[in-house]
Amino acid sequence: MYNVPLQNMGVNPANIGFSYLTMESDKFICIREKVGDQNQVVIVDMSDPTNPIRRPISADSAIMNPASKVIALKAAKTLQIFNIEMKSKVKAHTMTEEVMFWKWISVNTVALVTDTAVFHWSMEGDSQPAKVFDRHASLAGCQIINYRTDEQQKWLLLIGISAQQNRVVGAMQLYSVDRKVSQPIEGHAAAFGEFKVEGNAKASTLFCFAVRSQAGGKVVQTALSETQDPEEVSVTVKAFMTADLPNELIELLEKIVLDNSVFSEHRNLQNLLILTAIKADRTRVMEYINKLDNYDAPDIANIAISNELFEEAFAIFKKFDVNTSAIQVTLQRRNRFKLLQSRVLIEHIGNLDRAYEFAERCDEPAVWSQLARAQLQRELVKEAIDSYIKAVDPSAYMEVVNAASKNDNWEDLVKFLQMARKKARESYVETELIFALAKTNRLAELEEFVSGPNNAHIQQVGDRCYDDGMHEAAKLLYNNVSNFARLASTLVHLGEYQAAVDSARKANSTRTWKEVCFACVDGEEFRLGQICGLHIVIHADELEDLISYYQDRGFYEELIALLEAALGLERAHMGMFTELAILYSKFKPQKMREHLELFWSRVNIPKVLRAAEQSHLWAELVFLYDKYEEFDNAAITMMSHPTDAWKEGPFKDVIAKVANLELYYKALFFYLEYKPLLLNDLLTILSPRLDHSRAVAFFSKVNQLEVVKPYLRSVQSHNNKSVNEALNNLLTEEEDYQGLRASIDAYDNFDTIGLAQRLEKHELIEFRRIAAYLYKGNNRWRQSVELCKKDKLYKARPPKRLPDAMLYAAESKDAELAETLLQWFLEEGRKECFAACLFASYELLHPDVVLELAWRHNIVDFAMPYFIQVMREYLSKVEEFAEKVTVSGPLLHSS
Incomplete structure (x- = not known):
């Protein structure tokens, strides 16, 4: 015999049983178990039990071959034989019927039992399960517990059991393979054996089976019918008990007792x-209880209760309660029986009506208490309270309070708690009594109770009353404990606003002030609301909630009045001034400017800026931008909304301070569109930081240079090319040749050639003269003289002494140009001009050329003054030279 500790091998103890464990032979133990979410089979080889084999499977049943490591697996109707050592499937088959029982009957054959037949399945070859015989009708409904064969498998035995008449009955089917005949046999165990009788050549097959006999009945009828020996009776009873024959034992005991x-x-x-x-035939228990009198009633009753024979137990208690009076047992034993009797009715039979009748009949406090507990468990609160009061039992006061509260049995709860208070001055009882009085609206009793000595938690009850909306009761309770904060909240709900304000003043809590204030607003008691509000607005963190509360209900006027009144408070802060400004922007815009001018330094300017912008209060927005030194935004706002926001003086002040110079040019465009007559004033302000070239380009683009002519003159001192050219163009367009000549003479940073080229085509001769003048200034003497010749500029004009042509020729220092001009005069017949030019270009002309021209054109008389001057000049030079020679000696010396 081997002792195999399966638990030590990691096998779950719950899997060590007939449903999971099989042992087809003394070689292997096979156990199915579940580890985590995985099904496994554990195979213990008895030759090496310390090394079990574990394999994952998904089968419902597994049995090991009695000789080798081959396992048969079954999952529903699918069968499989698997060789563990070879790790290969030997064969598989799917049955048409459910296999109810199976077993290895040899090393190569498995027997399969279904509801209708028995099959043999050989693991050799490719054969499928073969039906051997059909099950006999006597085994219908039986649980198959075994299947056996002889060694030659010629005799087959199927064994089953079933329950009949409160006992297990065995049924067997013996089948002869050779004769193909079945024989039903009553029995529950059997075996085949081989026995060789002396003299026989072959061994004989023996069949042995076991079945229960009627020995017990015979003992009852014969052996004990006349005996009076206690020892014989005792031995017989013990024999029946040892044989586990309860039905026969009952029959025996009935005969004896x-x-x-x-x-x-x-x-x-x-x-x-x-x-x-009780164990074998419950139908007889009540009969025995009523017939027999000398048994241990309490113990028997408790055993009956544990076996759910409640009526029988109640009958025992009832019978022996009556009997106790007759035999004069002690009062304590009688009371205990009553309690047990009541308990059976309540807990086991569950009939509370019968329990109530019983309690009334015996009228014992303990019975009433027991009944009350049962009634309370079944939520019969009123009945439970009545029972507790009759029992004068306050012990379950917590359970009673909970149940009564849940079911709103407040009137009954008051009665119970009044009874309980008389028995014990518990704080919990008195607290709940106050709440119950409040629930039943017994305010006079409530006030009287709290005014006297008590151990109740009045504050706690007050909070519960407040939460449940019982404000009159809460008012009494809070007033009793001087909780003015909660009292104020309660008075608000009662509509007693003035009293609520007085309580809030005593509480002096911001939270209380807020609650009362909001309630006054809801009740449209704005005067009282303002009184409360003045205590709230001084706290910056609470201001937003207050404002939102007023605004959400549309009380803007009252909110503004509250904040206006609060501005004079000693603890007035920025938030108050800011929020009032925002309210003005939304609801009283006409008052906002005055408010800002007075208190701009005490408001949160960015916040008010947003409000002013949302309300389109552009003038106020500009004012705030200016104070906040956001000059760029101020200027943009003025230009975007000139009707409301623009004023000349403030705009000039602001635009001069902007950081973004791009706004200068936006301002110029704005003035062109909106106030063109003031544009030059603006340019005067902007000119120190203005890019004059860009300004000129801007005005040129919009064709408005003539508008800004004063600006151009004022900045021409910078000698800016763009400014000079723009102004010169304007003077040209205006035909102001004098102004143009003055500009050209004073400021030379411009495109002179370009201007000269434009002016030489001008219809006015004065501008063409200026063109010639410009050519001269750029050393283009020939172009200048040619232009003068073209316009016949050979007459002198005051205050000039010489005509332009002669002057420019003389200034050119070019003899050829001067001689060309002389020839042109002669060609034009301008003899007087010829004579004047001789003197104008005196130093440039060659006397021989002049003499030739005068002689050829017969104008020697006109040239005579020139020659006289030349002769005089030459004579002066000769004389001067002669003087130098005289002083220094002769130039040549004889050798």
Whole structure:
């Protein structure tokens, strides 16, 4: 014999049983178990039990081959034989019927039992399960517990059991393979054996089976019918008990106890009879309880209760309660029986009406208490409270309070708690009594109670009353404990606003002030609301909630009045001034400017800026931008909304301070569109930081240079090319040749050639003269003289002494140009001009050329003054030279 500790191998103890464990031979143990979410089979080889084999499977059943490591697996109707050592499937088959029982009957054959037949399945070859015989009708409904064969498998035996008449009955089917005949046999165990009788050549097959006999009945009828020996009875009873024959034992005990034998009053036999009936035949228990009198009633009753025979237990308690009076047992035992009797009715039979009738009949406090507990468990609150009051039992006060609160049995709860208070001055009881009085609206009793000595948690009850909306009761309770904050909240709900304000003043809590204030607003008690509000607005963190509350209900006027009144408070802060400004922007825009001018330094300017912008208060927005030194935004706002926001003086002040110079040019465009007559004033302000070239380009693009002519003159001192050219163009367009000549002479940073080229085509001769003048200034003497010749500029004009042509020729220092001009005069017949030019270009002309021209054109008389001057000049030079020679000696010396 081997002792295999499966638990030590990691096998779950719950899997060590007939449903999971099989042992087809002394070689292997096979156990199915589940580890986590995975099904496994554990195979213990008895030759090496310390190294079990574990394999994952998904089968419902597994049995090991009795000789080799081959396992048969079954999952529903699918069968499989698997060789563990070879790790290969030997064969598989799917049955048409469910296999109810299976077993290896040899090393290569498995027997399969279904509801209708028995099959043999050989693991050799490719054969499928073959039906051997059909099950006999006597095994219908039986649980198959075994299947056996002889060694030659010629005799087959199927064994099953079933329950019949409160006992297990065995049924067997013996089948001859050779004769193909079945024989039903009553029995529950059987075996085949081989025995060789002396003289026989072959061994004989023996068949042995077991079945229960009627020995017990024979003992009852014969052996004990006349005996009076207690020892014989005792031995017989013990034999029946040891054989586990309860039905036969009942029959035996009835014969001994009920047939007026000498053992009829035997206490142990009566106990045994009832207990055996409880175990084997419950229908007889009530009969035995009523017939027998000498048994251990309390113990038997408790056993009956544990076996759910409640009526029988109640009958025992009821019978022996009556009997106790007759035999004068002690009062304590009688009370205990009553309690047990009540308990059976309540807990086991569950009939509270019968329990109530019983309680009224016995009228015991303990019984009433027991009934009350049961009624409370079944939520019969009123009935439970009545029972507790009759029992004068306050012990379950917490359960009663909870149940009554849940079911709103407040009137009954008051009665119970008043009874409980008389028994015990518990704080919990008195607290709940106050709440119950409040629930039943007994305010006078409530006030009287709290005014006297008590151990109740009045504050706690007040909070509960407040939460449940019982404000009158809460008012009394809060007033009693001087909780003015909660009292104020309660008074608000009662509509007593003035009293609520007075309580809030005593509480002096911001939270209380807020609650009362909001309630006054809801009740449109704005005067009281303002009183409360003045205590709230001084706290910056609370201001937003207050404002939102007023605004959400549309009380803007009252909110503004509250904040206006608060500005004079000692603790006035920026938030108040800011929020009032925002309210003005939304609801009283006409008052906002005055407010800002007075208190701009005490408001949160960015916040008010947003409000002013949202309300389109552009003038106020500009004012705030200016104070906040956001000059760029101020200028943009003025230009975007000139009707409301623009004023000349403020705009000039602001635009001069902007950081973004791009705004200068936006301002110029704005003035062109909106105030063109003031444009030059603006340019005067902007000119120190203005890019004059860009300004000129801007005005040129919009064709408005003539508008800004004063600006151009004022900045021409910078000698800016763009400014000079723009102004010169304007003077040209205006035909102001004098102004143009003055500009050209004063400021030379411009494109002179370009201007000269434009002016030489001008219709006015004065501008063409300026062109010639410009050419001269750029050393283009020939172009200048040619232009003068073209316009016949050979007459002198005051205050000039010489005509332009002669002057420019003389200034050119070019003899050829001067001689060309002389020839042109002669060609034009301008003899007087010829004579004047001789003197104008005196130093440039060659006397011989002049003499030739005068002689050829017969104008020697006109040239004579020139020659006289030349002669005089030459003579002066000769004389001067002669003087130098005289002083220094002769130039040549004889050798």
